[in-house]
Every structure is written in C-alpha cells, then in structure tokens.
Amino acid sequence: xxxxxxxxxxxxxxxxxxVTEAGEWYHRIEVKSDVTNCETLFEQVVQLMNQVLSDSAxxxxxxxxxxxxxxxxxxxxxxxxxxxxxxxWKDFPVVSRLxxxxxxxxxxxxxxxxxxxxxEWKMAQMSQEETFVYMxxxxxxxxxxxxxxxxxxxxxxxxxxxxIPVLSKSKDSKNQRLEQVGSGPAIQRLAEKN
Numbered sequence: 001x002x003x004x005x006x007x008x009x010x011x012x013x014x015x016x017x018x019v020t021e022a023g024e025w026y027h028r029i030e031v032k033s034d035v036t037n038c039e040t041l042f043e044q045v046v047q048l049m050n051q052v053l054s055d056s057a058x059x060x061x062x063x064x065x066x067x068x069x070x071x072x073x074x075x076x077x078x079x080x081x082x083x084x085x086x087x088x089w090k091d092f093p094v095v096s097r098l099x100x101x102x103x104x105x106x107x108x109x110x111x112x113x114x115x116x117x118x119x120e121w122k123m124a125q126m127s128q129e130e131t132f133v134y135m136x137x138x139x140x141x142x143x144x145x146x147x148x149x150x151x152x153x154x155x156x157x158x159x160x161x162x163x164i165p166v167l168s169k170s171k172d173s174k175n176q177r178l179e180q181v182g183s184g185p186a187i188q189r190l191a192e193k194n
Contacts, residue, residue, distance in 0.1 A: 002021050003026055004067060005052065007048075008069045008112055010033060010070075010086065010139050011087050012032070012139040013032055018056055036088075038089050038092055041088060042092075042097060065107065065108070067107075067110075069109075069114075069116065072160065073111075073156055073157055074109055074110055079094055079108075080092065094109050095109055111159075114144050114151060114153075116136065117134035120132075128148055128149040131145065131147045132145065134146075137182065137187075139184060140160070142160055143159045162183060168181060
C-alpha cells in the first residue's frame with residue numbers, strides 16, 4: 001500500500017506523518033514550532049520529515065508524494081506560503097524548497113484548514129450534494145466550506161475568522177482580532193490567569 005508524507009505546519013506545532021491511501025496514520029511525530037525565522041522553521045520541517053522516514057524505516061523512494069498544510073494565505077499553484085500571521089513565512093516558496101531537499105514525485109501545498117476539512121469530509125464519505133462546514137480553533141481561528149464536492153474558496157483570506165475584529169472586555173475596550181481572545185493560546189492564557 002502506498003504511503004505519503006503529511007505535514008501540518010502551524011504556529012504552535014509541526015506534525016509530520018506517514019499516511020496510507022486509506023487515510024490511516026502509519027507513523028506520526030509532533031514538535032513545538034520554532035518560529036524564530038523562516039529558515040529555522042523550514043529546517044525544523046526538514047528534520048521532522050527525515051525523522052519520520054528514519055523512525056518508520058521507510059525509504060524516500062517509497063514515497064510518491066508530500067502534502068503540506070500551512071495557515072493563512074497560500075498560492076497552491078506556485079507552491080508558496082504567501083502570508084501567515086502565526087509563522088514567519090511571507091512569500092516563502094515551500095514546494096520548491098522541499099523539492100531541493102527531497103526527491104519526491106509530487107508535493108502539494110494548501111491552507112491547513114482546507115486540508116483538514118477535506119480529510120474529514122473524505123473520511124465521513126459525505127455526499128457530493130451536501131454542504132460541509134469545518135471550523136478550527138487552534139493557534140488561530142479559521143473555517144472553510146465544501147459545497148457540492150468543491151471548496152468555496154473565495155479570495156485571499158476567505159475563512160480566516162481569526163482576523164475578524166471583536167470588542168474586547170479589557171479596560172480600554174479596544175477591538176481585538178478574534179484569535180487574540182478566542183484561539184487556543186488565548187484560551188490557555190485565560191485558564192492560567194484564573
């Protein structure tokens with residue numbers, strides 16, 4: 001059975017796994033993201049991929065493809081992480097950089113929430129006629145919709161709910177982005193405070 005490498009790159013963690021054609025995890029590793037700069041984060045991704053291959057005794061020539069999910073705005077056609085507010089990749093050529101390091105037939109990139117939604121939709125074997133809405137609360141807050149078997153992509157930052165301004169209950173009552181008050185790290189800070 002063929003296996004591919006799945007990468008989930010975010011502001012809190014990076015996860016890498018071997019995944020079978022049936023969508024089963026074969027081997028998975030997760031580390032805390034080092035968002036010091038773009039190169040540090042990229043090298044961390046490379047090391048994690050090498051570790052997954054090594055730990056699972058899998059050769060790179062057994063891997064026909066790599067799927068990469070990153071937050072924010074992504075240029076899927078050219079393989080570029082255009083803008084991510086939680087990681088330091090602005091106009092970062094993810095696909096070409098990975099191809100320099102790994103001789104793999106196919107590498108695809110998309111927004112991480114779109115990739116997660118698609119996996120959930122496929123595993124649930126949703127009907128093409130149904131509308132599927134997926135929302136995630138993690139380092140950020142985001143959402144996507146699959147309608148009639150296709151993503152409703154919009155343009156630019158469609159689905160990035162975390163960027164919506166909300167009224168804060170702070171002393172100065174300034175508006176803040178939703179992710180500043182309702183994301184995973186924001187919820188953790190609130191729990192630690194109480």
